[in-house]
């Protein structure tokens with residue numbers, strides 16, 4: 001019958017209209033953003049941040065200023081100046097650290113390549129997307145202090161990946177400590193023979209005995 | 219009841235009484251003009267918000283709800299926005315026509331409101347001989363404005379839109395006027411006030427004799443609604459602006475406040491033609507039953523107007539836009555013959571007044587139903603029901 005389609009359509013839209021009042025949960029798809037928020041998926045990624053261990057963002061910073069990420073970043077938005085001095089990393093080995101570490105938010109394309117290439121688990125993707133600012137120069141250039149976030153934050157936003165990273169790093173630390181202990185024992189054992197033959201070959205090449213003797217973390 | 223019902227009139231008399239006798243007719247006219255120019259544009263502001271809210275809910279989203287309480291100040295934000303925008307006139311535009319077109323589109327609907335009886339004794343301009351004629355004459359001048367707008371822009375899309383608009387407005391003016399004509403036939407007058415009075419006759423159980431309560435009234439009202447949607451450029455007949463095809467049609471080259479004026483004109487046209495439909499078929503300011511008389515008559519008018527506007531918004535949320543050939547075929551091969559048959563049935567109804575009610579109803583309704591089926595057959599064949607491969 002001509003015209004029945006129109007009536008059917010009107011009934012359908014009326015159902016939507018009335019349903020939006022009686023059953024808003026099923027009939028209104030909108031999430032009213034600033035007040036209501038959707039739970040972000042674990043793999044959500046927005047902009048990199050630097051992970052630090054412990055409570056001090058300077059001392060605990062994992063980044064060793066190897067500058068791999070700086071070279072790999074496709075739009076070249078990372079800027080690093082390596083430090084002159086060294087500081088011990090998580091296993092105690094002296095490492096450089098970034099004196100300056102900047103990322104330009106306006107250039108970063110959130111590709112996550114810096115995260116993929118970092119051998120030190122030092123840079124990860126954050127989920128904070130409310131980064132709009134009225135200052136388009138300084139407000140969009142993120143310095144080290146703003147980039148550094150604690151490991152607990154990493155654990156909160158990417159629990160799976162962070163858990164895995166922490167296990168790996170704990171294993172590395174253990175290995176390093178075991179190696180250090182072994183080296184210390186060896187050093188103690190060889191301390192006697194070293195004393196008698198004054199110019200034995202071992203005395204010239206002593207095994208590394210410092211606590212930093214462990215394998216590098218990766 | 220009567221004080222509230224006559225409140226606008228008494229208020230006006232009080233104000234007019236302050237002035238010297240020589241000025242009184244002028245003041246009275248000015249007051250009426252001022253009231254019409256305030257109420258209907260205010261209604262326009264409200265409608266734009268409500269329309270977006272209703273359309274939103276039809277499309278499973280809440281619609282504008284940020285500006286002001288529940289989003290109802292959105293129109294103010296939009297108005298300020300369009301006022302502060304740059305008014306661009308294309309270099310090869312016809313400047314005079316380009317300037318005049320928005321005014322020619324806005325003023326006729328405002329004039330048309332003057333003959334609409336909004337309440338008991340509440341009509342700005344009672345033209346006992348020519349009320350309806352005045353309405354249609356004024357309404358037809360919108361077409362001039364539309365073509366001026368399309369022509370003066372010097373843009374092919376606006377010209378296309380203007381040509382579509384002209385073709386559509388002229389085609390649908392016929393069913394509109396002819397369906398109104400049935401009411402004129404039965405009333406025997408062109409005065410809109412007389413038409414409402416005619417419908418105030420009381421039938422069984424205090425039911426007023428609205429023209430809608432007759433077979434020809436139902437069909438006439440449906441035809442009128444269809445033609446009114448086309449006259450007011452409302453979806454599904456919004457081809458003249460058709461954003462997805464020809465940008466904004468005849469007002470493509472307008473920006474800023476002139477653009478807003480076109481919208482105002484369009485909505486005022488919709489209100490005017492809805493008001494006419496109410497007057498012709500829905501008993502004007504009359505309540506359906508005599509025992510509902512305690513509600514002020516102007517409230518009835520605006521209530522019915524609101525219901526019709528809601529219906530048009532609902533229709534807009536439901537139907538897709540027609541194609542130009544479908545539009546034309548619908549007007550000339552379906553709507554127009556049906557209107558003529560309806561006029562015939564209305565005549566029949568008039569001359570069978572002393573027949574048995576049931577038989578009279580059955581005869582008229584049967585004739586109209588047969589006409590509907592017969593007329594829609596070739597139409598349905600030309601546009602068969604589509605089957606979709608991937609959707610039900």
Ligand code: SF4
Nearest residue numbers: 073108109111112114
């Ligand atoms: S996410 Fe991509 S673009 Fe952004 S800093 Fe890392 S490598 Fe560069």
Ligand code: SF4
Nearest residue numbers: 063064066067069118
């Ligand atoms: S973030 Fe990683 S890759 Fe980049 S400089 Fe620091 S340690 Fe190297």
